[in-house]
Amino acid sequence: MSRTSVIAAGAAAVPGTAAARARRDTIGGWALVAPSLVVIAAFTLYPVVLSLVHAFTAPRGGVTLQQVHAMVDDEVLHKVFVNNLVFAAVTVPASIVIALAMALWVNGKIRGRAFLRLAFFTPTVLPMVAAASIWLYFYTPSYGPIDRLLHVFGLPGHNWLGTPETALPAIMVVTIWKEAGFFMIFYLAGLQNMAPELEEASRLEGASAWYHFRRVTLPLLMPTTLFVMVVAMTASFKQVEHIFVMTRGGPDNASSLLLYYIYKVAFTFYDEHYAAVLTLVLVATLLLLAFLQFRVLERRIHYR
């Protein structure tokens, strides 16, 4: 150690230099955080600001509400947004219920537990593109396994992905299939963290298994449920891979979702400014979801 640093070390121990230490901490802290912040600023914060600018300016310059008006009149956007809401309203509760059932099965004393867990979880590790291309095959009219199965029972086949009424539901099935196993593990963790005394107490009190599940297990799993809801809702607005492979949004936008529509506007119609408004809608939706979930999460945990 050199003379000066010995003095510096001595000085640092003196209470009078707390301010110096605080300054050093602040510089050091920001230096450590800077690399991550720069990336986040460049690819998350800046694009949001840029979207704001593009949304309210005309392609040839000047402030305008042209894009906002276009959005209000855009029937495709309305359709796509409703699609997205339906998509979330069906896939989120469905995957949550299935995930909970899976977790209860795998957590209980059941034959072939390890195998069941493996079966449920495997779709989670697959890329959505791969899952979608497998299901594409399943849905093939008259030739695919689903229609073949229907034929066995004497039922007519159906063009699942080519019919407006069934295109979106068909994609929802794939989503539920892929996501349920992922959510299962969170429930499984929740169940395993539960004190075994609880179940014993219920049994001693003569409570039925259903009563125990409804009044003890389910409330205790509430934080898990809310967490899973956050993840699932957000995913329903961010996931479009299956649409790329299975329907490309068709027929007639019946299976298009918001982000896929943004992709089309930005990279097929090359309308950067309109894409910016749509991006803001998506960002606002995601922020609102996060905010709602955060509030609900806070309340539930306090009042439990």
Added chain:
Amino acid sequence: MRTTDSTRWTGALRALSAAAAWLCALAWLAPLAYALWASLHGAADETRFALDAPWTLANFVDAWHAAPFGRYYVNTVLLVLGILVVQLVLSTLAAYAFATVPFRGSGIAFWLVLVQLVIAPDVLISENYNTMAKLGLVDTLAAIGLPFFASAFAIFLLRQAFKSVPKELDEAAEIEGCSRLLRLWKVYVPLARPTYVAFALVSVAAHWNMLLWPIVVTNRPESRPLTVGLAIFAGQEAGVSWSMLSAATVIIIAPLLVAFLVFQRQFVQSFMRAGIR
């Protein structure tokens, strides 16, 4: 108290529940099993489930030659590992600051980081594409990876892990004369190992699987990852049989699937650890 009747009743229910569980599991595995079957059989047998149907690897050979999957593989591996390494370094530094350095403005900085948890960079495709175009990075692996170099998720997880490190350990190392960065390396990082493993698995799986952003930012096969390759392959109108598409799908999922089967417990625990708290 229970009567024998109700025990019999619960017994029946339990059996029914087990049957439902197995049915569900088989239904869950069916698509995968089907893809495997189709990929290993000729077009004539792809929906004929006879055990004596001749097995073949021809679909794999055909698929492999029909698209530059070799190139795609290299790209995906480079991409996934590159992202992971940078993420680990940057997130460790940031998380360390948030967990241990009481710096002015840390609250604001943390909020800015958390924004990324809600608005992922791959949602902002249009503007981020413009940025990449300005940087001259379109059609490079760097363009695919760059927006993910910082991870709010990793920072969040590691911050929690670092916060749970006992203060005494840190102080002991400080008394021994360890500088702040040395303490990070010697005390904090080793103790946060499970978090690192968990995040690494999640990160690799997530970026191995991403599609939208790579589709947006690449145009040539030289810079495309596997997922984009498969999407294009599946999107071809003619010339691709189902057996071949199944083979291509299996080619793409095989490494992940094998890794998952080998490190099953690790995977499940990692996904779990990553999600909880």
